[in-house]
Amino acid sequence: MNFRKIVAGILLFGGIIIISAFSSFDIDPLQHIIIQFNRWMVVHPQENVYLQLDKSYYATGNDIWFKAYVTAGSNHQLSGISGVLNVELIDDRDSVKQRLKLPIVSGLTWGDFSLPDTLNEGNYRIRAYTNWMRNAGEEYFFDKTITISNVITNQVLTEASYNYGNQNGTQQVNAHIKYTNVDGTVYASIPVTYQVQTGNKNIANGKGQTDTDGNLNINFINPSGVNGAERIITDIKLADKSSVKKILLVKATSANVDVQFFPEGGNLVSGNETKMAFKAVAANGLGTEIKGVVTDNENKQVATFNSNQLAMGVFNFKPESGKIYKAAITYVDGSVNIVSLPTAVNTGYSLTVDDTGNDNIEVKIIPGAEVESSTSTTEVISLIAQSRGTIYFAGKSQAGSKSFNVVIPKSKFPTGIIQFTLFNSSGEPLNERLVFIKNHDELKLNLKADKQEYTPRQKVKIELNTKNKNDQPVVGSFSVAVTNESIVPADENESSIFSGLLLTADIRGYIEKPGYYFAHDDEKTNADLDALMLTQGYHRFEWKQVLEDDIKTVAYSPEKSLQISGHLKNLFGKPVVNGKVTLFTANQSIFMIDTLTDSEGRFTFKNLVFKDSIRFLIQGRSAKDHKNLQVELDNLLQQRVRENKNAPDWQANAVDEISPFLKNSKAAYESGIRNGTINRSIALKEVVIKDKKMQAVKNSSNLNGPGNADQVIAPDALQGCADIADCLQGRINGVIFRNDTPFLMRNLSRPMQIILDGVYVDGVVLSSLNPNDIGSVEVLRSIQYTSIYGGKGGNGLLIITTKNGNEGYAYQRYAPGVITFIPKGYSKVREFYSPKYDDPKTNSKIPDLRSTIYWKPNIITDKEGNASFEFFNADTKGNYRVVVEGIDSDGNLGRQVYRYKID
Numbered sequence: 001m002n003f004r005k006i007v008a009g010i011l012l013f014g015g016i017i018i019i020s021a022f023s024s025f026d027i028d029p030l031q032h033i034i035i036q037f038n039r040w041m042v043v044h045p046q047e048n049v050y051l052q053l054d055k056s057y058y059a060t061g062n063d064i065w066f067k068a069y070v071t072a073g074s075n076h077q078l079s080g081i082s083g084v085l086n087v088e089l090i091d092d093r094d095s096v097k098q099r100l101k102l103p104i105v106s107g108l109t110w111g112d113f114s115l116p117d118t119l120n121e122g123n124y125r126i127r128a129y130t131n132w133m134r135n136a137g138e139e140y141f142f143d144k145t146i147t148i149s150n151v152i153t154n155q156v157l158t159e160a161s162y163n164y165g166n167q168n169g170t171q172q173v174n175a176h177i178k179y180t181n182v183d184g185t186v187y188a189s190i191p192v193t194y195q196v197q198t199g200n201k202n203i204a205n206g207k208g209q210t211d212t213d214g215n216l217n218i219n220f221i222n223p224s225g226v227n228g229a230e231r232i233i234t235d236i237k238l239a240d241k242s243s244v245k246k247i248l249l250v251k252a253t254s255a256n257v258d259v260q261f262f263p264e265g266g267n268l269v270s271g272n273e274t275k276m277a278f279k280a281v282a283a284n285g286l287g288t289e290i291k292g293v294v295t296d297n298e299n300k301q302v303a304t305f306n307s308n309q310l311a312m313g314v315f316n317f318k319p320e321s322g323k324i325y326k327a328a329i330t331y332v333d334g335s336v337n338i339v340s341l342p343t344a345v346n347t348g349y350s351l352t353v354d355d356t357g358n359d360n361i362e363v364k365i366i367p368g369a370e371v372e373s374s375t376s377t378t379e380v381i382s383l384i385a386q387s388r389g390t391i392y393f394a395g396k397s398q399a400g401s402k403s404f405n406v407v408i409p410k411s412k413f414p415t416g417i418i419q420f421t422l423f424n425s426s427g428e429p430l431n432e433r434l435v436f437i438k439n440h441d442e443l444k445l446n447l448k449a450d451k452q453e454y455t456p457r458q459k460v461k462i463e464l465n466t467k468n469k470n471d472q473p474v475v476g477s478f479s480v481a482v483t484n485e486s487i488v489p490a491d492e493n494e495s496s497i498f499s500g501l502l503l504t505a506d507i508r509g510y511i512e513k514p515g516y517y518f519a520h521d522d523e524k525t526n527a528d529l530d531a532l533m534l535t536q537g538y539h540r541f542e543w544k545q546v547l548e549d550d551i552k553t554v555a556y557s558p559e560k561s562l563q564i565s566g567h568l569k570n571l572f573g574k575p576v577v578n579g580k581v582t583l584f585t586a587n588q589s590i591f592m593i594d595t596l597t598d599s600e601g602r603f604t605f606k607n608l609v610f611k612d613s614i615r616f617l618i619q620g621r622s623a624k625d626h627k628n629l630q631v632e633l634d635n636l637l638q639q640r641v642r643e644n645k646n647a648p649d650w651q652a653n654a655v656d657e658i659s660p661f662l663k664n665s666k667a668a669y670e671s672g673i674r675n676g677t678i679n680r681s682i683a684l685k686e687v688v689i690k691d692k693k694m695q696a697v698k699n700s701s702n703l704n705g706p707g708n709a710d711q712v713i714a715p716d717a718l719q720g721c722a723d724i725a726d727c728l729q730g731r732i733n734g735v736i737f738r739n740d741t742p743f744l745m746r747n748l749s750r751p752m753q754i755i756l757d758g759v760y761v762d763g764v765v766l767s768s769l770n771p772n773d774i775g776s777v778e779v780l781r782s783i784q785y786t787s788i789y790g791g792k793g794g795n796g797l798l799i800i801t802t803k804n805g806n807e808g809y810a811y812q813r814y815a816p817g818v819i820t821f822i823p824k825g826y827s828k829v830r831e832f833y834s835p836k837y838d839d840p841k842t843n844s845k846i847p848d849l850r851s852t853i854y855w856k857p858n859i860i861t862d863k864e865g866n867a868s869f870e871f872f873n874a875d876t877k878g879n880y881r882v883v884v885e886g887i888d889s890d891g892n893l894g895r896q897v898y899r900y901k902i903d
Helices: 029-043 497-504 523-535 543-547 659-675 724-728 763-768 783-793
Strands: 011-013 016-018 047-053 057-059 063-072 084-091 096-103 108-114 122-129 142-149 157-167 170-180 191-198 201-209 215-222 230-237 243-250 257-263 274-282 291-296 301-306 312-317 325-330 336-340 349-354 360-367 382-387 390-397 404-409 416-423 429-437 444-449 459-467 476-484 562-570 580-585 592-596 602-608 616-621 629-633 711-713 735-738 741-744 753-756 759-761 774-780 797-802 811-815 818-821 852-860 866-872 878-888 893-902
Touching: 029 382, 029 390, 029 416, 029 543, 047 122, 047 142, 047 476, 047 497, 057 659, 063 084, 063 122, 063 476, 063 497, 063 852, 063 878, 084 108, 096 108, 108 852, 122 243, 142 659, 157 243, 170 230, 170 243, 191 215, 201 215, 215 230, 257 325, 257 336, 257 523, 274 349, 274 523, 301 312, 312 523, 349 416, 349 429, 390 404, 416 497, 429 523, 444 878, 444 893, 459 476, 459 878, 459 893, 476 866, 476 893, 497 878, 497 893, 562 616, 592 602, 616 629, 629 818, 724 735, 741 763, 753 783, 774 783, 783 797, 852 866, 852 878
Parallel strands: 057 142, 753 797
Antiparallel strands: 011 016, 016 390, 047 063, 063 108, 084 096, 084 122, 122 142, 157 170, 170 215, 191 201, 191 230, 230 243, 257 274, 274 312, 291 301, 291 325, 325 336, 349 360, 360 404, 382 390, 382 416, 416 429, 444 459, 459 866, 476 852, 476 878, 562 602, 562 629, 580 592, 580 616, 616 818, 711 774, 735 741, 753 759, 774 797, 811 818, 878 893
């Protein structure tokens, strides 16, 4: 955004000059800051993503349905920066279990994860980001913790609690575990073996037996003395001699509480009345309530404080020069600890912001005693307020003025986090303060059903009407999830599109219950939100980087579409200029495009559209058609998975706290198996097969086994040939070659299937292979060998294995100038199945036990702001919950929850 548009006019107010337009001559520090900031944001525009999920927890065999909203800029409008979204399902060991790549159209996309019934139960998270967002760091990715239960193997439920102690100066953890079945019956007097792990290292193991109430106590020492990824893995032996493994998360290995104090603006200045914020975090990463008294070094009480429900709070006091302050803190268990407050200084400034007014924000800049007494008349301090890369306020003091106040209308800012930064006359940042502005500009969503009460399997039609804050109809994109709240209870403080795009997307670090700050709009909630702003950090960028003359380029470019790029080099590693690079699919549907390399030997295939797991071959040739070249693809490393910032949201009893959902999911799964609507994956026991003799063919992908073929051509038979088809012509019984493509003589209508190092390819590939690089050719003609390949073996197969094939790289090099590559393509987008009970073809005898009743990600309102959707209820009675979220073209957000009853 151009700095000339910040504020209309040049005003003098309370000793501060409000800047809106500047001369191109004699640029002062404030002008330099604004210019550099805008230059920075041109190179580093911000992009965010939010996912609406159909529910908060799942069972194996379920699908996780989601809609993604990708936004950019200060008004969080739908983004045009990126065209590809990465979505990952990650377990509690930071291992990616599934990875999706989805096309973004006008900032929107949707998809789902299908959860196999072999998936382990426990805590998982869903992470979503664009390639462009990787520049800001994964702290700003969408990252949500969910719970997945395994309803097939989950015969045993556990409930764990922990307390802590010390033994010979080391931390001791005491775990209390209760074992029951799904119906609540305890497993009494049952033998249990266990091991305790930190990471992948065992730190304790043992055995025990549950008591008559199904309880087991496990004690262990934490040798590191710090919190880690501790897990207790227990095996309980049931009456039928089966063993059930349960993994319990140990969220903390001590009862320690970390208390920190944060002066408003960052400085505690002697003689200035100051807001002091504080935050108390337990060893499990969650807030814990505290209260306390602040005293000076003369033991004089100067303040008292109490935390809110999320263990934060604010109190006011005026520090005196030369005095030291401490807080006597009382914890929930009654214990007391002494914590030192930050030391007050005589220099510097206090930056205070009062946003409690309905319409305005009041900002005060107050100097310290040394600054106030300074004789300098040239010192000028500057204040900038920005949000998501756009400056909305910029001003500076008059020369010689040591303090100033300014009142700014809230309407000048967008809804969301505003960062106020104070600079000295050299352009160095001095103070920073975050403020959250609520302008009440959210969309008004009105949901109306044709009835308030329904019966099972009855059709429901809901009308949606959308308006902006001025009661004007809007065109927008919305997603809807309908769940049975009796089975999937909702948290009042659950995350939403508001907390996702306005709060967690802009703040670094863990935020406990971010949805709480938007569930209500009252004085207490807003005060709690301001306490969060005072204690949470904002580090989208460092001002030092912004103010440097040389603005560094970004490491990750926006993905507008799928592309494949790399370099073409000769055997000496030098770039091949104007070389021809051909990209084609290695399957029966022929797809081929080519391009020329640039002056650096670089090539790029842009705007590709292909599904996941498609295999490509890439062939390079020089301008003179030389083949002995090297094709090197760009190293497209996957985003690393680091420690989960939302680990405090993991549940120690993740699966077993949702018993109603478990029972319903198990019943639904068993019904699906009986009625053939679910295909069950069966995990077979490991079978070890010992080979009786060494096969003559190495590294072959032959499904019959290496060398098990009608004919095997050894590599020495291919020496001295210019073309592999010429070498094979006449050497293979019952096979002829036409235009380098092999055919069985008994069926000349369709070619044989070629498999090159395990890759299904077309005959066109043969001409690009160097016969000297071939390790073996296996010929499969008879049904004895072709039947294992099904329909693809009907016309016979040639299994070609290169001497350097199957090396386990991301791509494989067959011969100079030819490689195969399996890039991550677009994931298949499926449609949510919703039964239609008014259709006579629908099987009405199958029990309908859905927990997600309806999901639709692409509801578009018309110019009158209207849309509608309809679905059929399930068999289960109770309260049904309809959640609609979405966004309009101006970036205004909307969310509405509607309930109706099934009886």
